[in-house]
Structure formats: structure tokens, C-alpha cells
Amino acid sequence: MSMADARAKVWAVVAALTVIALVVPHSNPFVILLATRALAFAILVMSLDLLLGFTGLASLGQAAYLGIGAYLTAILATRYQFGLGYDFWLVVALGMLGGAALAAMFGLLAIRATGVYFLMITLALGQCVWGLAYRWNSLTGGDNGIDLPQRPKFGIDLANAVTFFYVVLGFFAISLLILYTVTRSPFGRSLAGIRERELRMKILGYNTWLHKYLAFIIAGAFGGLSGVLWAHTAGIVSPENVVLTTSVDALLMAVLGGPGTLIGGLIGASVVLFIREYLSTLVHWWQYVLGGVYVLVILYLPGGLMSIPARIRQWRTSQSALASARRLATESQSLSSTASGGG
Amino acid sequence: MRWPSTCAKLSDKGRPGEGDATVDARFWLIQTFNGVSYGALLFLVGSGLSLIFGVMRIVNLSHGSYFLLGGYVALSVIWATGSWLLAIPVAVLTVALIGLVMERVFLRPLGFDPLRQVLLTVGFAFLFQQAALDIWTGNPFDITPPAALRRIVVIDGLHLPLYRIFMIGVALAIGLALWLIMEKTRLGATIRATVDDAQMARGVGIDTSFISMLIFALGALLAALGGVIGGAFLGVYPGLDFEMLPIAFAVVIIGGMGSLGGAAIGALIVGLADNFGKALFPEVSYFTLYAPMALILAVRPTGLFGRE
Numbered sequence: 001m002s003m004a005d006a007r008a009k010v011w012a013v014v015a016a017l018t019v020i021a022l023v024v025p026h027s028n029p030f031v032i033l034l035a036t037r038a039l040a041f042a043i044l045v046m047s048l049d050l051l052l053g054f055t056g057l058a059s060l061g062q063a064a065y066l067g068i069g070a071y072l073t074a075i076l077a078t079r080y081q082f083g084l085g086y087d088f089w090l091v092v093a094l095g096m097l098g099g100a101a102l103a104a105m106f107g108l109l110a111i112r113a114t115g116v117y118f119l120m121i122t123l124a125l126g127q128c129v130w131g132l133a134y135r136w137n138s139l140t141g142g143d144n145g146i147d148l149p150q151r152p153k154f155g156i157d158l159a160n161a162v163t164f165f166y167v168v169l170g171f172f173a174i175s176l177l178i179l180y181t182v183t184r185s186p187f188g189r190s191l192a193g194i195r196e197r198e199l200r201m202k203i204l205g206y207n208t209w210l211h212k213y214l215a216f217i218i219a220g221a222f223g224g225l226s227g228v229l230w231a232h233t234a235g236i237v238s239p240e241n242v243v244l245t246t247s248v249d250a251l252l253m254a255v256l257g258g259p260g261t262l263i264g265g266l267i268g269a270s271v272v273l274f275i276r277e278y279l280s281t282l283v284h285w286w287q288y289v290l291g292g293v294y295v296l297v298i299l300y301l302p303g304g305l306m307s308i309p310a311r312i313r314q315w316r317t318s319q320s321a322l323a324s325a326r327r328l329a330t331e332s333q334s335l336s337s338t339a340s341g342g343g
Numbered sequence: 344m345r346w347p348s349t350c351a352k353l354s355d356k357g358r359p360g361e362g363d364a365t366v367d368a369r370f371w372l373i374q375t376f377n378g379v380s381y382g383a384l385l386f387l388v389g390s391g392l393s394l395i396f397g398v399m400r401i402v403n404l405s406h407g408s409y410f411l412l413g414g415y416v417a418l419s420v421i422w423a424t425g426s427w428l429l430a431i432p433v434a435v436l437t438v439a440l441i442g443l444v445m446e447r448v449f450l451r452p453l454g455f456d457p458l459r460q461v462l463l464t465v466g467f468a469f470l471f472q473q474a475a476l477d478i479w480t481g482n483p484f485d486i487t488p489p490a491a492l493r494r495i496v497v498i499d500g501l502h503l504p505l506y507r508i509f510m511i512g513v514a515l516a517i518g519l520a521l522w523l524i525m526e527k528t529r530l531g532a533t534i535r536a537t538v539d540d541a542q543m544a545r546g547v548g549i550d551t552s553f554i555s556m557l558i559f560a561l562g563a564l565l566a567a568l569g570g571v572i573g574g575a576f577l578g579v580y581p582g583l584d585f586e587m588l589p590i591a592f593a594v595v596i597i598g599g600m601g602s603l604g605g606a607a608i609g610a611l612i613v614g615l616a617d618n619f620g621k622a623l624f625p626e627v628s629y630f631t632l633y634a635p636m637a638l639i640l641a642v643r644p645t646g647l648f649g650r651e
Contacts, residue, residue, distance in 0.1 A: 058458045109641035116402055116457045117640065120596055124637040127589045131629025138626070245585050248404070248465050255462055287473035294466035298459050299449070 013176075013263050021169055025162045034277060036165045038270040039172040040229040045253045045265030046179055047222035052251070053260030054183050055215045056195030060119050061106075061126025062250045065220045067133060067242030068102050069095035069227020074146040074237040075139070081149075088152035092228050099224020100217050102129075107216040111209060114198075126247050134239040145238025148231060158232065168229050172266070175222055179262055182218065191215055256297055258304030267305050373501060374618050380507035382614025383514035384577075387569035388587060389594030389613075390521065390606040391562030397538040397601020398558040400457065401450065404464040406566050407588030408471040413438050413567025414579035415479045417486055427489050435567045442563025446556050468584060481581050486574035510572055514610075517565070521603055534558065538601050566591075590617075593636045599647055608647065 024035045044066050051057040072095050076082040083091035106125045113121050133140045140146065151158035158164045182188050193201045194208050201208050231237050240246065253272050257264025272290065279286040301307060392406045413434045420430035445467060453459055487493075494505045525531035536544040537554045545551050570579070577583065590613065598609025613632060620628035639647065 052458075058461070060461075109637055113640065116396075116400060119402055119457070119461060120592065121637055121640040123589065123592060124596065124633050124640060127593075127633040128630055128637060131633055132627065135629055136626045243585070244589055252462060252465060255458075285473065285477070287469055287476075291466050291468075291470035291473065294469065295449070295463060298462045298466060299453070302459065 010180075016263075017169070017173060021166070025165060029161060030278075032161050032165050034273060035270075036161070036168050036233050037230075037277070038266065038273045039165075039168045040226055040233045041250075041253075041273065042266040042269040043172055043175045043226035043229065044223050045250050045257070045269050046175060046262050047219040047226065048250050049254045049257075049259060049262055049265050050179055050183070050191075050215055050219045050222075052254050053258075053262075053264075054188060054195065055191045055212055057212065057216070058119055058251065059110075059122040059219075060244070060247050060251060061122035061124075061129075062219070062223055063242045063244075063246035064106070064126045064129040065099040065102060065223025066227040066230060066246070066250075067129050067237075068098045069224035070231040070237040070241055071133065071140060071146070071227075072098050072224075073228045073231040074148055077148050077231075078146055084150060084152045086154040088154060088158075092225065095224040095228035096221040097224070099227065100221040103217045103220020103223070104213075106220075107213045111212050111216060123244065123247075126242065126244065130239055130242045130244070133242050140239075143239060145236050145240070147236050151232050151235075164232070168233065171225065171229060175225065176262060179218075179222065183262070187211070187214070252294055254304075256294065256304055258306030261304070261306045264304050264306040271305070369501060370622075374622055375615065376501075376503060376507070378615035378618035379611065380510050380614075381618060382611040383511045384569055384573045385590065385594050385614055386514045386607055386610035387517060387565050387572065388591040389598065389610050390518070390603060391565030391569075392591050393595045393598065393600055393602065393606040394558050394565075395562040396595065398534065398541075399450075399555050400455065401464070401559075402457065402461045403559075403562070404461055404588060405445070405468040405471065406464075406562070406591055407584035407586070408468045408475075409438050409442060409563045409566035410570040410573070410587045410591075411475060411579065411584040412441065412471060413570030414484075414486060414574035414583070415475055415570075416567070417571040417574060418479065418484055418579060421486065427486070430486075431568070431571050434571050435564045438567035438570075439560040439564035443556060443560040446559035450559070451552065451555070472581065472584065476581055479579075483578050483580035484574075485578050486571065488575050506575060513568075513572060517568070518603070518607055525603060589633070593632055596636050597639055597647060605647060 020035065024032055044062060047065070048059060048062045051059050051062075073083060073091055076091060076094075077084055106122075110118060110121045110125060134143060136142070151164060153159065156163050156167075158167060183191070190201065190206055190211050193204075193206070194211055198208050201211075227241075230241065234241075249272065253268030254265055255268070256271060257266065257268030271293070275286055275290045275293070279289060297304065301311075303310070388406070388410055391409075392403060395401055395403050395406075416437045417427075417430035417434035420433045421427055424430075449463060449467075450460060453463060488506055488509075492506045492509055496503045496505055496508065523531075525535060533544065533549045534554055534557075536547075536549055537551050541551050544554075594606060594609040594613050596609070597612055598605030598607070612635075616632050616635070617628070620631040624631060
């Protein structure tokens with residue numbers, strides 16, 4: 001990708017986010033809610049994309065980090081009334097720290113594994129967190145989960161849907177910026193090298209374990225942040241948030257949007273949440289649409305929805321190449337026929 | 344309309360006069376019995392998953408759906424004909440056919456990309472979920488086995504449901520049959536060769552594509568059998584698919600992927616851990632199930648009995 005190309009893409013993303021910021025608040029409350037949810041969840045999907053798209057590690061337990069951030073927020077808010085004023089920012093920091101700490105612990109077990117085994121071990125670790133959330137009634141409220149009393153209020157009132165939307169959008173934009181910077185840094189380049197060929201990176205003298213471990217921790221921190229926001233978006237935290245299907249959702253959204261694109265996470269999250277929360281109110285067979293979209297994208301569009309423009313461009317160049325080849329062929333044919341006619 | 348006593352328990356009479364020690368010993372006996380019989384069911388689900396992974400290196404996330412679909416198809420057969428005995432073969436063969444089509448039409452053309460395979464199987468799990476909702480509604484059902492199997496055997500004050508003994512018998516029979524096929528037949532030898540080194544197996548003329556198809560169908564069949572048998576005491580309801588899936592993975596991972604003996608040991612460990620975990624430390628019971636799974640994976644990625 002050339003510099004100019006990359007810059008054009010950055011401007012496209014900035015423009016898209018500006019449009020979202022301007023248009024969404026003027027639409028109906030349902031759209032605002034849906035957009036807020038998609039943005040909060042997209043942070044989790046982006047954190048997963050750092051592992052999946054940039055490092056080549058497919059995690060099936062990413063919901064665990066959303067869970068730790070969300071449960072931390074809910075428990076602090078209900079038990080200690082902590083995090084409902086200016087201390088919300090402390091909870092944000094704690095949520096990220098919690099996610100990072102959990103990832104630091106899990107990473108010690110998981111990072112050594114590769115490919116399918118990494119999938120399995122992250123699945124197992126995610127299920128550990130789910131097991132605790134589901135069964136540890138005295139702490140997590142078990143199956144019922146924890147209802148959050150209210151959204152934080154500090155100068156601005158996050159109970160206002162539009163205000164809260166802007167806050168979540170802000171968090172999303174900052175997360176995107178930080179993750180983008182990370183992936184463009186020398187560290188991020190080394191991650192891509194590990195994704196392409198780990199052995200070669202090792203031979204070149206890179207500590208690939210440490211690189212993957214750090215990427216895992218960064219992903220955990222943003223997962224925690226996404227959890228803090230999700231808790232306040234949904235108003236309830238329950239084992240549903242850490243169950244295997246939530247992790248699977250995150251993985252599918254990342255692939256649907258386009259792995260290795262970061263912003264694809266928002267597209268994936270938006271499409272899935274739109275189908276699940278809006279289409280489901282219209283038709284009862286919405287899950288066929290969801291399953292069908294997944295199957296079709298995986299079969300025919302491995303680069304996700306973000307790869308569609310490139311696909312079209314590729315198709316066009318191949319078409320024009322084909323056309324010019326045909327023209328050349330007919331020209332040479334007529335040339336040779338006149339030549340043979342002349343002889 | 345769940346039939347009574349699906350769990351073994353202590354006799355209500357004849358308690359007084361007994362020492363604490365005997366009651367204690369019986370508690371352990373009963374929990375062990377419940378754990379082993381649950382493990383028998385898990386073996387059916389886990390062995391199929393393990394075979395599929397061993398031969399094809401596919402992490403099949405629609406395995407839980409096969410389990411659930413097995414239960415649902417069996418219910419339909421029972422409603423139509425009233426025959427539980429007929430329900431078993433119809434259900435397992437239907438699901439085996441679904442598995443076969445999925446492998447041939449979708450998984451095989453995808454090639455060997457683990458991530459895409461995993462995601463494709465999830466996509467199908469969602470499709471199956473919706474199909475099950477449409478066909479069998481969202482209501483929970485139970486599969487009621489014949490009266491002969493609903494009896495309770497009383498041994499020395501221990502009430503043991505015959506059905507759980509039957510489950511252990513089925514698992515033993517299936518395990519034995521699988522073992523005989525794998526170890527004593529030519530087909531089994533080609534399967535083992537494919538598990539150990541697919542490339543080499545192709546090199547010596549084994550049709551590994553055919554083996555894959557066969558194993559995928561067999562795995563789906565075993566999961567469906569588990570669904571029919573387990574439908575009697577777990578029930579059949581939406582969401583059971585994704586509840587069963589991680590437990591089946593725990594079995595396979597602890598035992599080692601691709602190994603039948605490993606699946607048996609894994610099923611036993613998970614069955615017992617689940618029962619004792621729930622009885623002794625209810626608050627962390629699932630944690631006690633999945634934490635060992637993660638630890639085993641970290642230390643020995645191929646599981647306790649897996650080969651690499």
C-alpha cells in the first residue's frame with residue numbers, strides 16, 4: 001500500500017466517522033441506541049482484530065475481557081456507588097487495567113499455542129470466566145446478572161442518549177487511533193511479520209513470544225474498555241456477555257468486516273447488530289440472514305466486506321486486461337491472415 | 344412431563360441408625376455413579392468431535408447442533424410413530440446425512456484453512472439454530488424412554504435409575520465397536536494412517552477425501568446418538584447446542600484430540616469433575632471444569648493421550 005493510498009483511507013475513515021457523528025444524533029432513538037451499541041462492541045472487535053488480522057492469532061475467548069470490564073463496572077457501581085460521577089474515568093482506567101491483567105495471566109498459558117490449539121485454549125480460558133460469572137452468585141448475581149443503577153453524571157449526564165453516544169464515539173475514535181498507531185509502528189510491523197512467517201522472524205532475532213504476548217495484553221486492555229462502555233450501554237451485565245457465542249460473535253464480526261483493517265470491526269458489528277436487533281423485529285427468520293451472511297462471506301469473501309472495493313477494482317482491471325488481450329488477439333489474427341493471404 | 348428420578352439418590356427410609364461414615368461413603372458412591380453415567384453420554388459426543396479433529400483438523404463448532412438436532416429428529420419420530428426404538432436409527436442417520444452434505448458441499452471445497460473452517464461451522468450452527476426454532480418451536484421437550492428403562496434399581500439402599508445404567512452400556516458398546524473398527528479392520532487402519540500423516544496416507548494410495556467424508560458423517564452420527572440418549576435427562580431445548588459444545592471440547596481437549604481412548608478418559612474426567620464440582624463447590628463448579636482444560640492445553644497442547 002502506498003503512502004498516498006494509506007492517507008486516502010485515513011481520510012475516508014475520518015469522513016465516515018464525521019458523518020456518523022453528524023447524522024446519527026438527528027435520527028430516531030432506536031438508531032442512536034443501535035449505533036452506541038455497535039460502537040461499544042466494535043472496540044472489542046478491533047481489539048480482536050489486532051490479534052487476528054495483524055498477528056494471526058484467532059482467539060475464541062475475547063468476550064472474557066469484555067466481561068471483566070463490564071462486571072468490574074457493574075460491581076463497583078452497585079456495591080460501592082463507585083464510577084457514577086467523575087470517578088467514571090477511574091473505572092475506565094480500572095477496566096482497561098483489569099482486561100490487561102487478565103490477558104497477562106491468560107497469555108502466559110495461551111501464547112505458546114498456535115493455530116487450532118490457540119483457538120481451543122482461548123475457548124477454554126473464556127469458558128473459565130463464563131463459569132465464574134454464571135455460578136459465582138454472591139459476586140456476579142449468577143444467571144440474573146447485575147442491573148446497573150444509572151449512567152454516570154459528571155458535568156454532562158450520560159443518561160442522555162445523545163450525550164452517551166458522543167462519549168462512546170469518542171472512545172471508539174481514540175481506540176481506533178491508538179490501535180492504528182500501534183499497527184503502523186515498528187512493533188506492529190513485527191506483528192505482521194509474525195503473522196506471515198513466525199519462524200523467519202525468530203531467525204531474524206525477534207522475540208516473537210514477547211511480541212505476541214504484548215499484543216495479547218493490548219487487546220485485553222481494549223476488551224476491558226469495551227466492557228466498561230457495554231455495561232453502561234446495556235444497563236445490565238450477565239453471563240450472556242461472556243458466553244462462548246459472544247466470543248464467536250466478535251470473531252465473526254472481525255472476519256465479516258475484514259481482518260487486518262480495524263475499522264472493519266465497526267462494519268461487522270453494525271451489520272450483525274442491525275440484523276439481530278432491527279431485522280429481528282421485522283421478520284422471524286432473521287437468523288437465516290445472519291447465518292447466510294456469515295457462510296457466504298467466509299466462502300466467497302475471505303477479506304470481508306472491506307475487501308469489496310479492492311475486489312471490484314481487481315475485477316475491472318482484469319476485465320480491461322481481458323478486453324485488450326482479445327483486441328490484440330484479433331489484430332494479430334487479421335495480421336497473420338493478410339500475411340498468409342499475401343504469401 | 345419429566346419422568347421422575349433421573350438422578351441416583353439415597354433411599355429416604357432407613358437412614359436413622361446409620362453412622363455418618365456410611366452416609367458419607369454412599370454420597371461418594373452416588374456422585375461417582377452419576378458422574379460416570381454422565382461421562383458415558385459425554386463420550387458419545389466427544390468421540391465424534393475427536394475423530395473429526397483427528398482426521399480433518401477441523402474444529403467443528405456445529406457439533407453441538409448435531410447433538411441438538413439428533414434429539415429433535417428423535418422427538419418428531421416419537422410423535423409420529425410412538426416408537427422410541429425407531430427414533431434412534433432415524434435420528435442418527437438423518438444427522439449423519441446432514442454432516443455428510445456439509446462436509447462434501449461446504450467444508451471440502453474450502454481447503455485447509457482452520458479459521459475459515461471454524462467460522463463456517465459456526466455459520467451453520469446459527470442456521471441450524473433457526474431451523475430448529477422454526478420446525479420444533481422454542482418450547483423445551485423431554486424424550487421419554489420406554490417404561491422398561493424408566494425403572495429404578497435399588498441396591499443396598501442406593502436408588503439407581505436403570506436408564507443411567509443403560510447409558511453406560513450404550514457408551515461401552517459404542518466404544519468397543521469403534522475400537523474394533525479402528526484396530527482390527529482395514530478401514531480402521533486407513534483411518535489411523537490418515538490421522539497420523541494425511542499426506543503420506545495419500546501417497547500410499549489411501550483415499551483420504553473419502554475417509555474425511557466418512558469420519559465427518561460418523562462424528563455427526565455419534566453426536567446425534569448422544570442427543571437422543573441424553574434428551575431423556577438433559578431435555579431438548581433451544582440453546583442446548585451451545586451449552587453442550589464447550590463441554591464436548593473439554594472432553595476432547597483433556598483426552599487428546601484424535602484419540603478414542605483419550606476421549607473415553609476425558610469423558611470420565613469431565614463427567615466426574617462436573618458432578619463433584621456441582622456437589623462440592625457449586626460456586627466455582629464450571630471453573631473447576633474449564634481451568635484444568637486450559638492448563639492441560641498449555642502444558643500439553645495435544646491433550647493427555649493425544650499424539651502429534
